Amino acid sequence: MDDRARTDEDGGARGTLLVYLKGLCMGAADAVPGVSGGTIALIVGVYERLIAALTALDPRALRHLRRLHTHDGRRTLVRALVAMDVPFLAVLGLGVVTAVAAMSGVMHTAVTEFPAVTYAFFFGLIAASAVVLRDELWLSDARGVAAAVAGFVFAFLFSGAARTGLLDPSLPVLFVSGMVAISAMILPGVSGSFILFLLGQYEFLTGAPGRFVTALFVTLRGGSADLAAATAVVVVFVTGAIIGLLTISHGVNYALANYRRGTLTFLVALIVGALRAPVIEVTGAVSAWTPTVAGTVVTAASVGAALVLVLDYTTGDLDY
Numbered sequence: 001m002d003d004r005a006r007t008d009e010d011g012g013a014r015g016t017l018l019v020y021l022k023g024l025c026m027g028a029a030d031a032v033p034g035v036s037g038g039t040i041a042l043i044v045g046v047y048e049r050l051i052a053a054l055t056a057l058d059p060r061a062l063r064h065l066r067r068l069h070t071h072d073g074r075r076t077l078v079r080a081l082v083a084m085d086v087p088f089l090a091v092l093g094l095g096v097v098t099a100v101a102a103m104s105g106v107m108h109t110a111v112t113e114f115p116a117v118t119y120a121f122f123f124g125l126i127a128a129s130a131v132v133l134r135d136e137l138w139l140s141d142a143r144g145v146a147a148a149v150a151g152f153v154f155a156f157l158f159s160g161a162a163r164t165g166l167l168d169p170s171l172p173v174l175f176v177s178g179m180v181a182i183s184a185m186i187l188p189g190v191s192g193s194f195i196l197f198l199l200g201q202y203e204f205l206t207g208a209p210g211r212f213v214t215a216l217f218v219t220l221r222g223g224s225a226d227l228a229a230a231t232a233v234v235v236v237f238v239t240g241a242i243i244g245l246l247t248i249s250h251g252v253n254y255a256l257a258n259y260r261r262g263t264l265t266f267l268v269a270l271i272v273g274a275l276r277a278p279v280i281e282v283t284g285a286v287s288a289w290t291p292t293v294a295g296t297v298v299t300a301a302s303v304g305a306a307l308v309l310v311l312d313y314t315t316g317d318l319d320y
Helices: 003-009 012-030 037-043 047-056 059-067 071-083 086-113 115-132 142-162 171-186 192-198 202-206 208-220 227-246 248-258 260-273 276-285 291-314
Strands: none
Touching: 012 037, 012 086, 037 047, 047 086, 047 248, 059 071, 071 086, 086 115, 086 202, 086 208, 115 192, 115 260, 115 276, 115 291, 142 192, 142 260, 142 276, 171 192, 171 227, 171 248, 192 202, 192 276, 202 208, 208 227, 227 248, 248 260
16 A cells, blocks of 8 residues: 555544544455455555564564553553554454444345345355466466376365364354464455355354354343353454464464465365355255246346456456
């Protein structure tokens, strides 16, 4: 991001609101498998700043908390946070979280009440994402082919296993899911929801905000609800995401910087292999294939694919 754009975003309340709105756009995209929040970040002009801020995060800044009771300690801590662009990350992250929380209820209703149409839509999104990234495939030598085979086989086997109940949404699984999913913010063409979908946690986690809010209201009104369990899911997932920002995102950034062709080849193959997941969901949700049902499924998949292809067409001149 150039200095002028950054200055515009740092311009007081207006700049803060602008960053928040950009976070909303990213979060809305990342709530749907197949649409990359990183692509939206690029479109709205915060991608480079986001990557720079994420890689600048240094846990050692927390040592200043020991002197938080002094004026110099507070000033030093503030300077460290500003130097790492934490205020920008906080506002952008708030926008992302707001959008994800708002979209989660909608998507949870969609996958539970209209599974065939919704998962067909996801199939179109994911398939079109693979088409968009096809030029990133590196199959000219054995290393590229090995990366492609590894990505495809891993996603194909894992997406099938996740839907057999192998990965129940236990707290350790949710913790790891948060760590891995958050890293998708810096991946071209891959969304955090896609990672959750691949891990078989998407449906459960889209319902988590609603379960937490319901349990909270019931508890506040004196009713009986398992607020502790609902809170634990949210806290564990968010904690995993925060740790992922400080660890895995750096590893992904390193892989893209030093092994870009192999990494992207693995990712594209991963996307292709993961197409098994929505196919399993669609076939499991359809009891009888009539012409009407088949037409609805094909239409939903076509709409999903069209959205990604149109987005790619309008942003084809942008470069990660």
